Amino acid sequence: MSTITTEELSATTLLRFATAGSVDDGKSTLVGRLLHDSKSVLTDQLEAVERVSASRGQEAPDLALLTDGLRAEREQGITIDVAYRYFATPRRRFILADTPGHVQYTRNMVTGASTAELTVILVDARNGVVEQTRRHAAIAALLRVPHAVLAVNKMDLVGYDEKVFAAIAEEFTAYATELGVPEVTAIPISALVGDNVVEPSANMDWYGGPTVLEHLETVPVAHDLSHCHARLPVQYVIRPQSADHPDYRGYAGQIAAGSFHVGEAVTVLPSGRSSKISGIDLLGEPVDVAWTTQSVTLLLEDDIDISRGDLIVPSKDAPPTTQDIEATVCHVADAPLTLGHRVLLKHGTRTVKAIVKDIPSRLTLDDLSLHPHPGQLVANDIGRVKIRTAEPLPVDSYADSRRTGSFILIDPNDGTTLTAGMVGESFAAPDPVKDESEDDGWDF
Structure with missing residues (x-):
């Protein structure tokens, strides 16, 4: 197994992506193939998969078992939970969410894709675009996942027919464009055999695009949210009972977006009270600036009432x-x-x-x-x-x-x-008709 040095790992970027598709489209097999062929599977994991596969009478290891870890999933042969996997190549680190395909577990796809920068939507080449495909595309569009990959799977079962792939890619791309999906990359694959997953396929010489892994490694990812609207949801108010810091009052939380600077004027919402940042503590050390995803403690010049649930924002950029x-x-x-x-x-x-x-x-x-x-x-x-x-x-x-x-x-x-x-998210729609029978008699 090839190894990645600490220096190489620290220099790589991180991509969060999710897989989605209908039942039996091969999502778990694709994920297993990615992990196996990219040398991201430990020896004992592979041995366990081989043992379970052999006990079922399967000649080759069932790579879907690398993600379908729940007993109920193995018995039914479907993914129920969102299975998260972490792996890395010399070019990039990955956090992968393998989401369920069954319609009753669509809710889990919302969870898995909510933080994703890319969604891989699988389609069985024999069945084409189905309702669940459209539902997953709609959710990806609503969640504003910036990149989408259409993986047309099981091409080996349709004789690696280019026309089959082209028709599915055209239908899905047209649908995704109507939804407002900014980018769709279509790739013909066979997750079971390994065609175009990590290595290029010798069976589809008519396809000249990237493999799935190559696209995952090279798709542009913008993690820099430091220029977005700065937001800090307050999780905890820190008031240590210490003789060294008798007047310490800090407001701790993870910065949701943007950056905060010492001396910056801020407003606390929803109260609307304002102050200035007198200090920022990061991992117990004072810093002059902190930015998105960092967990910090802000100290303010004024003693104002702030509690969990409040939102600290720059005074010049406060939302209504x-x-x-x-x-x-x-x-x-x-x-x-x-x-x-x-x-x-x-x-x-x-x-x-x-x-x-x-x-x-x-x-x-x-x-x-x-x-x-x-x-x-x-x-x-x-x-x-x-x-x-x-x-x-x-x-x-x-x-x-x-x-x-x-x-x-x-x-x-x-x-x-x-x-x-x-x-504020919406699809194009006519103006809704006012329901005159609407009852406005609520308590607040």
């Missing part, structure tokens, strides 16, 4: 606060989301009471038409909602910030996650 939120959501719970539904809304580190004021539309995946005022959203539906919160929230547009422009709705009775929402 609102109690009325309109967003596109993917409903992930078995119980439907209905008009008048009382929920908890979690935004950043703040959780507030809320009520579903309206459901203007539900997306029809076949033709991207909108069904007006459906009255409810059921599991895996994508639709528009209007929500009224009990307290004002400082929300960004999801287009500006995937972190502070997103939220989840929670069932207040048992803590179940109901819905994942993206503020």
Whole structure:
């Protein structure tokens, strides 16, 4: 097995990507092939896979077992949970989320793709683009995943026919373009055999593009969020009872985007109180500047009331606060989301009471038409909602910030996650018709 030095690893960039597709399209086999052929599988892992495969009477190792680790998954032969894997090549490090293909687990795809910069959507060359393919493409578009790979799998079962690949690629690309997916790269593969996964295929000399791994290693990734709107959701207020620091009061959290500087004027939302940063502690040491994804403690010149759930932002770049939120959501719970539904809304580190004021539309995946005022959203539906919160929230547009422009709705009775929402996101649609029978008699 080839090894990567510490110096090489530190110099590589990181790509977060997710795989998606219908049941039996071969996602887990593709992931297993990537890990195996890129020499990212430990010897004992491969031996365990070989033993299980042999016990099933399989002549070759079933590489899907490298990701399908749950007993229920192995018994059913499908992926249920989101399986995360970490591997590296000399050119790049990877965090991979292998998401379920079965329609009832579409909610897990939302989780796996929420932080991804690239989505690999698999299609069985024998079946072409199906409803679940369209659903996964729609979710990737809603989550604003900047890159999409269409992996047309099982090309060996269609005789490596170029026309089959071209027809599927054309149909999917047209659909993805309507959704607003900025970039689609189509690659014909056979995950079982290994064609065009890590090594180029000798069976498809008509294809001159990159292999899956080559594309993953070379696709541009922009991790620099230091120029975005600076946001720090407060997770914890630190007040050590120490004789050395009797007046220490710090506000700790992970910077969601942007950068903060000592001396910078900041505003605390939703209260609107302002101060200046007097100090920044990073890993127990003072620094002059801190930026996105770093976990820091901010110290302010003024003693103002700040608690968990507040948002610290630059005074010159403060988002508006609102109690009325309109967003596109993917409903992930078995119980439907209905008009008048009382929920908890979690935004950043703040959780507030809320009520579903309206459901203007539900997306029809076949033709991207909108069904007006459906009255409810059921599991895996994508639709528009209007929500009224009990307290004002400082929300960004999801287009500006995937972190502070997103939220989840929670069932207040048992803590179940109901819905994942993206503020301001929408598909092209006619203006919704006002429902005159709407009841505005909420408590807040």
